Amino acid sequence: xxxxxxxxxxxxxxxxxxxxxxxxxxxxxxxxxxxxxxxxxxxxxxxxxxxxxxxxxxxxxxxxxxxxxxxxxxxxxxxxxxxxxxxxxxxxxxxxxxxxxxxxxxxxxxxxxxxxxxxxxxxxxxxxxxxxxxxxxxxxxxxxxxxxxxxxxxxxxxxxxxxxxxxxxxxxxxxxxxxxxxxxxxxxxxxxxxxxxxxxxxxxxxxxxxxxxxxxxxxxxxxxxxxxxxxxxxxxxxxxxxxxxxxxxxxxxxxxxxxxxxxxxxxxxxxxxxxxxxxxxxxxxxxxxxxxxxxxxxxxxxxxxxxxxxxxxxxxxxxxx
Amino acid sequence: xxxxxxxxxxxxxxxxxxxxxxxxxxxxxxxxxxxxxxxxxxxxxxxxxxxxxxxxxxxxxxxxxxxxxxxxxxxxxxxxxxxxxxxxxxxxxxxxxxxxxxxxxxxxxxxxxxxxxxxxxxxxxxxxxxxxxxxxxxxxxxxxxxxxxxxxxxxxxxxxxxxxxxxxxxxxxxxxxxxxxxxxxxxxxxxxxxxxxxxxxxxxxxxxxxxxxxxxxxxxxxxxxxxxxxxxxxxxxxxxxxxxxxxxxxxxxxxxxxxxxxxxxxxxxxxxxxxxxxxxxxxxxxxxxxxxxxxxxxxxxxxxxxxxxxxxxxxxxxxxxxxxxxxxxxxxxxxxxxxxxxxxxxxxxxxxxxxxxxxxxxxxxxxxxxxxxxxxxxxxxxxxxxxxxxxxxxxxxxxxxxxxxxxxxxxxxxxxxxxxxxxxxxxxxxxxxxxxxxxxxxxxxxxxxxxxxxxxxxxxxxxxxxxxxxxxxxxxxxxxxxxxxxxxxxxxxxxxxxxxxxxxxxxxxx
Numbered sequence: 001x002x003x004x005x006x007x008x009x010x011x012x013x014x015x016x017x018x019x020x021x022x023x024x025x026x027x028x029x030x031x032x033x034x035x036x037x038x039x040x041x042x043x044x045x046x047x048x049x050x051x052x053x054x055x056x057x058x059x060x061x062x063x064x065x066x067x068x069x070x071x072x073x074x075x076x077x078x079x080x081x082x083x084x085x086x087x088x089x090x091x092x093x094x095x096x097x098x099x100x101x102x103x104x105x106x107x108x109x110x111x112x113x114x115x116x117x118x119x120x121x122x123x124x125x126x127x128x129x130x131x132x133x134x135x136x137x138x139x140x141x142x143x144x145x146x147x148x149x150x151x152x153x154x155x156x157x158x159x160x161x162x163x164x165x166x167x168x169x170x171x172x173x174x175x176x177x178x179x180x181x182x183x184x185x186x187x188x189x190x191x192x193x194x195x196x197x198x199x200x201x202x203x204x205x206x207x208x209x210x211x212x213x214x215x216x217x218x219x220x221x222x223x224x225x226x227x228x229x230x231x232x233x234x235x236x237x238x239x240x241x242x243x244x245x246x247x248x249x250x251x252x253x254x255x256x257x258x259x260x261x262x263x264x265x266x267x268x269x270x271x272x273x274x275x276x277x278x279x280x281x282x283x284x285x286x287x288x289x290x291x292x293x294x295x296x297x298x299x300x301x302x303x304x305x306x307x308x309x310x311x312x313x314x315x316x317x318x319x320x321x
Numbered sequence: 322x323x324x325x326x327x328x329x330x331x332x333x334x335x336x337x338x339x340x341x342x343x344x345x346x347x348x349x350x351x352x353x354x355x356x357x358x359x360x361x362x363x364x365x366x367x368x369x370x371x372x373x374x375x376x377x378x379x380x381x382x383x384x385x386x387x388x389x390x391x392x393x394x395x396x397x398x399x400x401x402x403x404x405x406x407x408x409x410x411x412x413x414x415x416x417x418x419x420x421x422x423x424x425x426x427x428x429x430x431x432x433x434x435x436x437x438x439x440x441x442x443x444x445x446x447x448x449x450x451x452x453x454x455x456x457x458x459x460x461x462x463x464x465x466x467x468x469x470x471x472x473x474x475x476x477x478x479x480x481x482x483x484x485x486x487x488x489x490x491x492x493x494x495x496x497x498x499x500x501x502x503x504x505x506x507x508x509x510x511x512x513x514x515x516x517x518x519x520x521x522x523x524x525x526x527x528x529x530x531x532x533x534x535x536x537x538x539x540x541x542x543x544x545x546x547x548x549x550x551x552x553x554x555x556x557x558x559x560x561x562x563x564x565x566x567x568x569x570x571x572x573x574x575x576x577x578x579x580x581x582x583x584x585x586x587x588x589x590x591x592x593x594x595x596x597x598x599x600x601x602x603x604x605x606x607x608x609x610x611x612x613x614x615x616x617x618x619x620x621x622x623x624x625x626x627x628x629x630x631x632x633x634x635x636x637x638x639x640x641x642x643x644x645x646x647x648x649x650x651x652x653x654x655x656x657x658x659x660x661x662x663x664x665x666x667x668x669x670x671x672x673x674x675x676x677x678x679x680x681x682x683x684x685x686x687x688x689x690x691x692x693x694x695x696x697x698x699x700x701x702x703x704x705x706x707x708x709x710x711x712x713x714x715x716x717x718x719x720x721x722x723x724x725x726x727x728x729x730x731x732x733x734x735x736x737x738x739x740x741x742x743x744x745x746x747x748x749x750x751x752x753x754x755x756x757x758x759x760x761x762x763x764x765x766x767x768x769x770x771x772x773x774x775x776x777x778x779x780x781x782x783x784x785x786x787x788x789x790x791x792x793x794x795x796x797x798x799x800x801x802x803x804x805x806x807x808x809x810x811x812x813x814x815x816x817x818x819x820x821x822x823x824x825x826x827x828x829x830x831x
């Protein structure tokens with residue numbers, strides 16, 4: 001497959017996943033705000049901290065007199081200057097899709113196009129103001145539809161694997177940041193740990209990751225340690241870090257053809273090492289070393305994997321094989 | 322909405338005869354539309370537009386920072402062509418393309434037609450689309466113009482005339498295919514009953530035409546479509562055709578010349594390319610041979626082509642046949658190379674480099690259409706009856722300065738078709754661009770792109786000038802098999818249509 005096409009499918013997939021997770025970010029904070037008393041509701045700022053776009057937000061809305069909630073939602077949903085807003089992500093996903101329309105299925109293209117038109121619709125802003133829950137849930141469904149259409153209509157060959165790898169690396173990054181929202185929310189008020197609010201917050205986090213019911217089936221009670229374990233180490237829940245790494249690594253090996261447990265390029269080496277560590281990790285060790293620090297380090301290593309993929313497949317000019 | 326108050330206003334109408342009666346092939350369609358509930362047609366038109374938006378069949382509005390996109394204006398009333406008209410068009414186009422191919426081959430080799438003084442040599446060598454770099458080139462199988470999109474117009478006499486031969490990278494066929502998909506959804510029952518000849522086979526035929534060009538030693542040739550990129554206004558078509566054929570869509574930067582072959586950069590290294598359907602003009606295709614400032618092409622491509630290690634469609638240099646002065650000689654070419662009379666006539670053309678013609682043109686600017694010899698897309702054109710004194714003076718000056726660059730034609734009263742205009746039907750002028758593939762044999766897609774001037778009274782159908790498009794229905798012959806005489810089966814009841822639609826197709830027109 002053309003390097004340029006692989007590159008575009010990979011990024012198309014990443015951007016859709018990123019947009020979906022931005023909707024989840026907004027969701028988790030909306031739940032937190034509803035559940036918490038007024039005096040502890042600086043969650044919107046925490047949210048911006050967790051996304052890592054706090055500097056840009058400050059620059060864009062520092063002088064604004066509007067309610068922070070309004071600004072955050074604007075920033076994360078429609079702001080064209082924010083490269084990670086839902087609008088920007090969809091625009092980028094669609095531009096990537098447009099450049100590889102012949103490589104993906106028409107159904108995939110149509111679905112991306114419809115999602116883009118949905119966010120671009122001038123009435124979308126009113127819909128978010130009037131009923132944000134409905135808008136974001138509708139949007140998440142549009143992303144899931146794209147996923148389903150992709151699985152059902154595209155050959156599960158090289159291009160599909162590039163797409164899945166991009167999606168899961170993006171998802172691992174975003175899940176880790178969503179878990180981190182909890183850390184930033186609690187940061188100023190460490191005495192809340194273990195309080196009834198604590199359990200409410202973990203519940204909100206699980207819900208925003210569509211993980212609440214699946215968690216319940218496994219552990220029943222909301223225990224912070226178990227929640228963290230579920231979202232980080234579970235091998236089967238499709239948004240956990242561990243699951244994302246397992247499947248991304250699988251796709252990488254499907255692309256190169258090198259056997260599992262070996263590596264033929266830097267990307268495989270990096271992802272293999274991280275995967276092996278998480279295979280044998282214990283939640284208690286992670287909590288002892290500091291959850292936030294662990295997640296931070298995890299994100300850095302995901303970035304290295306991403307860079308190595310670009311170097312191995314898209315950037316360097318391959319020589320004759 | 323119905324056609325009761327529709328008037329042809331004295332123009333030749335594609336759906337109604339001079340007495341206002343529906344033409345034979347259009348009768349079922351007209352009856353159906355007349356019986357639709359009020360507003361139903363407008364709802365269908367809207368649904369068709371929404372479908373196009375969702376499918377992203379759009380073009381970018383240049384200069385719009387909000388990234389505005391528009392669909393190509395589309396009218397849901399199809400244009401209908403009866404089989405007897407189509408048979409003539411098809412035969413005429415095949416004849417014309419074969420003669421033009423022989424002409425191009427001659428021009429870049431022995432130039433017999435010039436030595437025999439059928440065409441003055443300076444007309445050819447002074448054409449801005451004549452490529453001296455192509456002299457001596459031998460394209461695979463001797464075919465230069467694999468894909469042609471000839472523009473036809475129908476005059477008030479009901480005759481089809483050739484207006485232009487587009488032998489470089491004619492676009493629009495993707496709209497033919499997409500329009501058909503949408504019309505099938507819009508009028509499923511009429512479509513079935515009207516016995517419309519299918520166009521869906523085009524991508525398949527195009528793929529075969531391209532594969533035919535590969536060196537015979539290669540059993541599974543690698544075919545690609547070469548596009549200038551996503552910012553090109555015809556990008557939708559490039560990607561659509563690649564997708565429909567199941568081949569790679571490449572940009573210049575994906576290709577590299579390596580060890581004397583054209584290679585594409587893949588995730589597993591370089592892979593060889595055998596046939597390139599290029600949608601980039603000659604000028605930009607190889608900076609080492611043509612324009613050296615081109616960023617779109619592949620340096621060294623023409624050398625590989627010359628060595629016969631890659632095929633290009635269309636071959637470089639075919640644009641010479643698009644020159645509007647050379648166009649005027651096509652009937653002579655048909656006579657010279659095929660010893661036949663042209664089946665489809667040209668529009669009468671005055672060549673301004675001839676003193677007598679020029680004088681006539683300058684004296685009658687107000688009644689003529691003047692065109693620059695090497696422009697397309699409706700640019701560089703003066704429509705006499707609609708022009709101002711200032712515009713005519715400007716053109717007169719240009720014609721005197723460079724007479725070789727201008728031709729003039731009488732205004733053809735283009736035929737019309739009804740379109741949905743607000744809540745009623747109004748007539749608008751149309752042309753027709755059929756697509757011709759030249760591979761193992763010559764194939765004419767039954768139908769083509771009907772472009773319609775959506776502005777009332779306008780004669781300019783180009784999409785860059787406010788034109789839209791319509792689906793084009795070529796009606797199947799009544800006969801159930803070609804061996805049967807046509808007038809035996811007057812009855813064309815709709816219940817026969819299904820089977821004959823299938824069986825007749827392959828027999829009568831290959």
